Every structure is written in C-alpha cells, then in structure tokens.
Amino acid sequence: MDWDKLRIFHAVADAGSLTAAGDILHLSQSAVSRQIRALEDSLDTTLFHRHARGLILTEQGELLFDATNAMNRRLDTAAARIRDSREEVFGELKVTTTTGFGTLWLVPRLPKLYAKYPELKIDLMLDERVLDLPMREADLAIRMKEPSQADLIRKRLNTVRMRLYAMPDYLAERGTPKRLADLTTHRLISQNTRSTQVSAGEMLTDTLHSVGIPSTLTVNNYFGVLQGVLNGLGIGVLPDYVIADFPRMVRVLPDLESAKIPVFLAYPEELRSSKRIAAFRDFVLEELALSAKLREEAKRHARSA
Incomplete structure (x- = not known):
C-alpha cells in the first residue's frame, strides 16, 4: 500500500475536508482528491461519505483510520527513541x-x-x-x-491519605473540633459525590457527612477545596501532600484520616x-x-x- 496515499488519507480523515488537509500538506485540493480516489480504487471500497459540510468516514474508512493512527503512534515512538539516544533531555x-x-x-x-x-x-x-x-x-x-x-x-x-485541614484564623474564630460530632458547628469543604475520586477519600467524606453537618461546600476538584480552606470558608478534606506547600494550615481531628x-x-x-x-x-x-x-x-x- 502506497505510504504517500496513506499519509494523505490520514490528513483528510483527521481534518474532515480535502481543503483543510491540502493546507496542512501543502497540496492543492485537486491533488488531494486524486490521491484519495486512487487509494479507494486500489482498495476497491469507499472511504468517505461526501456531503456539503465535509467528509465523514465510512465503516471501511474508520478501520483504515484506526490503522494509520496506530502507525503514527509507532512512528512517534521510534522518533522519540532516536532522539533519546542522544545525551540531551529535550x-x-x-x-x-x-x-x-x-x-x-x-x-x-x-x-x-x-x-x-x-x-x-x-x-x-x-x-x-x-x-x-x-x-x-x-x-x-x-x-x-x-x-x-x-x-x-x-x-x-x-x-497519600486524605485528612482534615483548616486555617488558624478560621479555627480561632469558630473553635477547634475535638471529636467528630463537633463538626456540626463547622462548614465542611469536600469533593462532591458526583466527582471521580479515590474510594478512600469518598469513604472518609461519607463518614464526615454522616454526623449531619448543616453547612457544606462541595467542589468537583481538590484545587477548589484548597481555595475554600485558604480563604477561611471552613474545614476541608484534602490530600496530605498539600501541607508541604501550605504549612500554616492546621490539621483538624488528627486521629481521623482515610485509608492509605x-x-x-x-x-x-x-x-x-x-x-x-x-x-x-x-x-x-x-x-x-x-x-x-x-x-x-x-x-x-x-x-x-
């Protein structure tokens, strides 16, 4: 199978149009079209459905596009390994x-x-x-x-373990919880249950909510939880590695943490x-x-x- 035709087919399938592929390959639209027709003739199949809005791959075209994607990944890997044979890291x-x-x-x-x-x-x-x-x-x-x-x-x-953290000013104003039930007088900041997260963190959050905390802030990522804690909104459920960069944060209920x-x-x-x-x-x-x-x-x- 002709490598040049495959390269042109991959560009057309990726771009969705002959004109866009031609711009990428520095070829005229007619030259790209001729190569695609020649490839279809050699395979005795139709690779694209043609309509006014562009090109859509047929089932056979999808199979060939999967193959050219795999080829490109292997070529990228080979190029990376060749570059890595030098001493420089780049x-x-x-x-x-x-x-x-x-x-x-x-x-x-x-x-x-x-x-x-x-x-x-x-x-x-x-x-x-x-x-x-x-x-x-x-x-x-x-x-x-x-x-x-x-x-x-x-x-x-x-x-990593998930733990509870708060800022000193927040604790000075609202008090430091001594036991799990004391969290009912605080605001809890955590990932929401709809967010993808490790099961250990989700289990800890479920345990905390089970005591009936009236005021909460849930976020779909830990960056938002951290910002809530840093701004004094409440006590947050965070991974323990954050303390290295935010040493002023205070760990709350130190006996309470997630599994490893x-x-x-x-x-x-x-x-x-x-x-x-x-x-x-x-x-x-x-x-x-x-x-x-x-x-x-x-x-x-x-x-x-």
Missing part, C-alpha cells in the same frame, strides 16, 4: 495524572524541572480517566492506584531507555522526598506550638 513528554495531584503538587514544582532542562516540552493532561499508555495516549502516568495495563514499568512512589492511597508512576516498557522519562522520574522522586521532609518539619512544628 522534546515533548506527555504526562497524565489526576487533577488534584497535577494542580496542587506537580505544576508548582515544574519550574525546577524546566530550569534544569529548558528544552523539555511537557504536555500535561489532568484527567481522572486512566489514559492508555501502551497505545501512547500518554508517555508517563502518575496515578492513585496501581496501573492494570500490560507492558508497563511501574514504580510505587509513596502513599498508593501513588504509582508508570510508563511503557518501550520507553525504558528514554532520557526524558528518566529525567522526569528522578525529578518527581527528588521532589517527593523533599515534600516528605517538609511534612515532618511541619509535624514537629505543630507538636512544639
């Missing part, structure tokens, strides 16, 4: 993690990574949905559970020798070690206060 790295971990922990630390590797291009995808690493939807993932996909290199980074939530870093086996992967992995491990140290310092400070 180029695009597609990273996926949860919205909470990405916004509250990872992004604030990325300036250090960019300072060390200024030519690195990170495409950060914050999504509760688990992306398919073997199919190269992402190069590397940090998830709050062990990945189940095959052909992945996995490394357990640490564990494992944090895993994973990437495809075929990227084992990637220097970009290694650089990002080592950066995350170093920053996690620093965060753990800061949490311990915060604990000592709280005990001595």
